[in-house]
Amino acid sequence: MDELENDNIQEEITKLRDGIREIAHEINNPLGVLRMAAYLMETTNPDEAKRKHYVGLINTSVDRIEQGLKQLRALRDNPSGTVPTPTEQP
Amino acid sequence: MSSSVTYKKPLGVGQVAAICRVSKKTVLNWIYEGALKAFTTYGGHYRVWPVNLKKFLDTAGMDIPFEFVDDTSTHILIIDDERPYAQMLKSVISAELPNVEITTTDDGFEGLLLIGEIKPQLVILDLKMPKIDGMGVLKLLRKRKIDHDMKILVISGYLDDETREQLSKTPADAALDKLSDISLVVKTVGALIRSESVENQEEVAR
Numbered sequence: 577m578d579e580l581e582n583d584n585i586q587e588e589i590t591k592l593r594d595g596i597r598e599i600a601h602e603i604n605n606p607l608g609v610l611r612m613a614a615y616l617m618e619t620t621n622p623d624e625a626k627r628k629h630y631v632g633l634i635n636t637s638v639d640r641i642e643q644g645l646k647q648l649r650a651l652r653d654n655p656s657g658t659v660p661t662p663t664e665q666p
Numbered sequence: 667m668s669s670s671v672t673y674k675k676p677l678g679v680g681q682v683a684a685i686c687r688v689s690k691k692t693v694l695n696w697i698y699e700g701a702l703k704a705f706t707t708y709g710g711h712y713r714v715w716p717v718n719l720k721k722f723l724d725t726a727g728m729d730i731p732f733e734f735v736d737d738t739s740t741h742i743l744i745i746d747d748e749r750p751y752a753q754m755l756k757s758v759i760s761a762e763l764p765n766v767e768i769t770t771t772d773d774g775f776e777g778l779l780l781i782g783e784i785k786p787q788l789v790i791l792d793l794k795m796p797k798i799d800g801m802g803v804l805k806l807l808r809k810r811k812i813d814h815d816m817k818i819l820v821i822s823g824y825l826d827d828e829t830r831e832q833l834s835k836t837p838a839d840a841a842l843d844k845l846s847d848i849s850l851v852v853k854t855v856g857a858l859i860r861s862e863s864v865e866n867q868e869e870v871a872r
Contacts, residue, residue: 601823608844612754
């Protein structure tokens with residue numbers, strides 16, 4: 577393997593690593609929201625308005641996780657490509 | 667000084683001396699020895715949070731009536747551009763520490779301004795933000811002398827080795843992953859606003 581080819585592979589790996597890191601960030605935020613929503617629903621006996629608010633946040637979080645998984649699939653299909661821009665957060 | 671006075675704000679050395687009926691020199695000695703926890707103002711004066719004076723009085727077994735307000739004077743600032751996350755974190759902390767006042771902002775620059783304005787005892791800082799990221803905010807805060815007792819809890823979307831390495835160069839008082847167990851988040855926030863050191867940051871960070 578010549579030096580140039582080796583450099584290219586290293587560059588690809590770095591891109592891939594950055595992409596995965598980016599997606600991990602994208603997914604961890606809504607997962608954190610889900611964890612806190614479950615905690616609040618279990619521990620605080622929320623009224624109807626709060627319960628609806630939490631359910632709304634749960635749904636938007638699930639959508640964002642789905643979006644993150646789509647990004648992950650896009651990265652699998654095109655490892656050296658840039659990570660697609662995530663949809664606007666709710 | 668009458669025991670009917672309820673203290674809320676940080677106390678000067680003279681005030682502490684009057685409350686304890688000792689000289690200022692004695693109070694300074696307590697501070698130098700580390701027995702009484704104090705912080706320094708921008709002008710270089712010592713200030714003591716009422717809660718720390720109470721702890722000192724209890725530890726030293728001094729029978730001095732001292733009433734103070736603890737939680738109501740506690741203000742937390744959450745700096746996180748992820749609004750749903752910040753909202754939920756605020757709800758969780760409010761549920762567990764109902765007397766704590768919480769302000770949120772999604773902008774690091776605004777966060778820096780708010781720190782000067784509301785003088786929070788704790789800043790919860792997300793690392794990944796547009797404009798100025800949390801690490802930038804953290805670096806600025808570490809360079810600048812803060813004139814009040816303030817702790818920083820970094821809460822990161824993904825606490826990987828790279829982030830840990832950055833934090834080892836510019837340390838926060840504690841660091842947590844956004845997926846950390848809620849009881850750990852609450853425990854850490856509680857410890858930091860009571861000015862207790864979080865002994866094992868690595869343990870907290872996991």
